[in-house]
Amino acid sequence: MYSKEVERILLKVQKPGRYVGGELNSVIKDKKDIDVRFAFCFPDVYEVGMSHLGMKILYSQFNTVPYIWCERVFAPWIDMEELMIERNIPLYGLESGDPITDFDFIGFTLQYELSYTNVLNMLKLAKIPIKSKDRPELKNIVVAGGPCACNPEPLAEFIDIFFIGEGEEVDLEVIELYRKFRAENKSKKEFLIAASQIQGVYVPALYNVEYNNDGTIKSFTPEEGAPAKITKRLMMNLDEVFYPDNFVVPTIEIIHDRAVEEIFRGCIRGCRFCQAGFLYRPVREKSVATIDKQCRELCKNTGYDEVSLSSLSSSDYSRVVELLTQLNKWSNEEKVSISLPSLRVDGFTDDIMSKIKTVRKSGLTFAPEAGSQRLRNVINKNVFEDELLQTCDTAFGGGWSKVKLYFMIGLPTETLDDVAEIAALGQKVVDTYYRNPNKQKGRAVSVTVSASSFVPKPFTPFQWEPQDTIPQLHEKQQHLKKSITTKKITYNYHEADTSFLEAVFARGDRKLCKVMEIACQNGFHFDGWDDCFSLDAWMKLFEQCGIDTAFYANRRRSFDELLPWDHIDYGVTKEFLISECKKAYEAATTPNCRQKCSNCGVGKWKGGICVEKRQSMV
C-alpha cells in the first residue's frame, strides 16, 4: 500500500493506476514472517513490465517460498518521477509501499539495451548508490538477469550479481546463500565470492580487465577463485519446472492483457541475426497435457478469456495441431480464445487457421526479414517466396485482407537491390490478393511493410559484423520507400538512431560504465521512448568521455579478437558461430535442429531436442 505522500500526488499524474498495486492475485505477506525481501524491478513503465512473462514466473515462484516476499517495481513515468523527486518520495515496492532501501535484493530484468539508463535511474530514485563499490554492506544486493545479461559489461560497475541463463533455480540458490551468510554476519565481499561459485552466477567485481592499445581487450582475469568461464543455467524438464497458476491481473490496460502459456523454450531455427535463438538453446517442449492443465488453471484464476501460446516460434511446436485440438475441447465452451503469436509463414495451415480465431482481429503478421532469397539464405531464415505467397493466398481465401510483413535492413552483405526486393515482395502479396477468387468481396487489401535496422548481437554468428552507419541506413530506408509504388502498401520504418545506440550498448565493454554513470547523473532515462531519447545528447556524452562509438557499432571485429562477453558460456561454441558466419557469406543455409543436428555445442547437456529422435524430413 502506497504512502500518504504518494496518495497526494496520484491525481496529478497520468494513469495513477500504475502506482498503487492492489490488483487481483498480487501477493501481500506479513513482514513478521519474512526473512528476505526481493524488489523485482522492471526498468520500464508498468504497462510494459506487467506484460512480461519472465517477471510473472519469478514473482510467483519467489512468493511460493514462505520466507521470501517478492514485490514489483516499475519505472515511474516522467510526470510521476518529477513529482517524486520534488517531494522527496523514494521509489517504493508496489505491494508494501516500502522504500526500496528496505529490500535485501533489488533485481532487474534486462530485456533491451535501451532500458539500461532506467536501471540506474531507478537505483537513483531509490536513493541507493548506483555503483557496486559504494554499497559495501550485505544489504540492497543489486542483481540482474534476462537476455541482455549475456553481455553484462556495460553495467559491470553497477550490478553486484548477474544471473546467466534461466533464473528458476539459481536465483533461489543465491537468496538462500544470502540468508545463511547474513545470519553468520559475513561481509558482502564474502557473500559475493561464495556466490560466484554457483553455476550461472557472474560477479563482475571479481574480474580484472586489461586492454590493448587499440582499445580491444587484452586479458580478462578472474580473482578470488571465481571461474574463468561462467556457464548459463537452464531447466531441462519443462513439465517439472515451476509455472504460475495465476497472474497478477492489472486493472489498467496493459500491452498484453491476457493469459500467457509458455509452450517451449528455445528455437529450432538458428536465424543468424537472432540472439534469442542462440541464448535459449536447446529447444525444450512442454507436453500437451501440461500445457492443457496450466492453461485451464490460468484462465480459472485470472478470468482472462484469451490465452496466448508463447514461445519464440509457436507454430514450431512439434504437436501444434494435437495441442490446439486438445485446448479447443474446453476453450469454446468456456468462451476462451487461443492465440498463437509469432507464426511462421510455413506454419499457417488450414488446420491451424480453423482452430485459432483471434488472429482475425489483428491481421496476419509474418517476418520474412529480408526481401531477396539470397539474403534470406545469408541470415538462415528458411522462408521461401512461394511459401509466403501460398500462405497469404490461404489467408485471403479465409477472409483475411490485412497482412503485416516485418523486415530488417542493414543485414550483412545487403545491397540496394536486396532492399528493393522488399518492395517487390510486398507487391507480390498485393497481386496475390487480387488474383484470389475467394477474397472478401469489396474489401481492399492492406499490406504493411515494416523495416527495422539490424543490430549485431553477442552470441550470434553476426557478433563480429559492423552495423551500417546511420547515413547508410537512411539511404536504404529512402531506397525502399522509393521502390514502393502502390498505395496498398504502407511503409513503416524504425528510427536508425535508437538502433545505433542499441548496437553500442549490445557489444559494449566496461569502458562504457563511465558513460552510463554520467548519463545517470544527467538524468537520462526512457531511451526506448521517443519522448525522452536524444541521440545528440548521447553523442555529446560519448565525446565528453572520449568514447568512439564506431569502435563498438561500426567496426568489423576479427574472429580472433577477445570479445567483451567471451567469458560467458551459453553452450553454443565460438567455433560454431564462426562457421555459421562463414556460411552466411556463401549464402549457405543450415538445417534446423529438428531436421538435423549441426553440433552447435549445446548437445553437451544431453537434453531437449539434442537427444530427440529425428524423423526423416520431407
Next chain:
Amino acid sequence: MRNVRVWFKKEGTAKYISHLDLNRNMLRIIHMAKLPIWYTEGFNPHPFITFALPLSLGFSGLRESMDFKLLDDEMDLNEVKDRLNKCLPGGITVYDVTEQVMKPARITYALFNLKLSCDTVNTDELYEKVRELFAMDEIMMDKKSKAGIKEVDLKENICKFDIKNCESYVNIDVILPAGSMTNVNPKLIVDALKKFFDIEADFEIVRVDIYNENVESFV
C-alpha cells in the same frame, strides 16, 4: 431471466481504476465468476452490463451499482455476491445484490463528502475560507464538457451543504446535481478555493449516496 443490480464499494487502490477500465475489469470478473448472465450477440459476444452512474477517477464510491440480466431465475443472489467477491481486485467489495427498483435515468443528485487539508494554511483558516466561499453570491467556474468549456455557477447548483472544522481537516458534505441531465463535479469546490483564495488544498472525495428527483436514495 432476471434483472439484477449489484451494489459495491470502490475505494482504496480501486479509486484509481477509471470508468473505462472498471467496465473492462467487470467483464473479466463476471467471466471468471462463471455467472450465468446474458451476453450480447454478434461477432464478439461479451456480458451485457451497465453502470448507474460513472465515478470520477480518484473518488471513492460507497453506493456504486452495476446492472445485468441473470439467466438463472433460481440462483440465490447471495451466491452472486460471494462469487463476485472472490474475483474482485483490492478496494472493490460487493455488499448486496438486489432487484432493479429504480431506473438509472431517475438519478438526479449525489451526496459527496470532501475532506480538505492544506500545507500552507492551517485548518481554522481553511475552514473560514471554505465558509466564505459557500457564502458568496455566485461561484462562477469553468466546467469542461464534451462540447467545450462552459461557465457554471457552482453556487446555484449546491443543493444542500454542511461544513465542519475537524481539527486536522475541513469536512464538507454536499449534495450536487448528478445523472444523465446535469452533473456537477465536487472537485470544482477545490478548484474554486484555488481560483478565489489561491489555496491549493489536498482533498479526499467520497460519493456517499445517489438520489432520485425527490432526494430519496437510488435503489
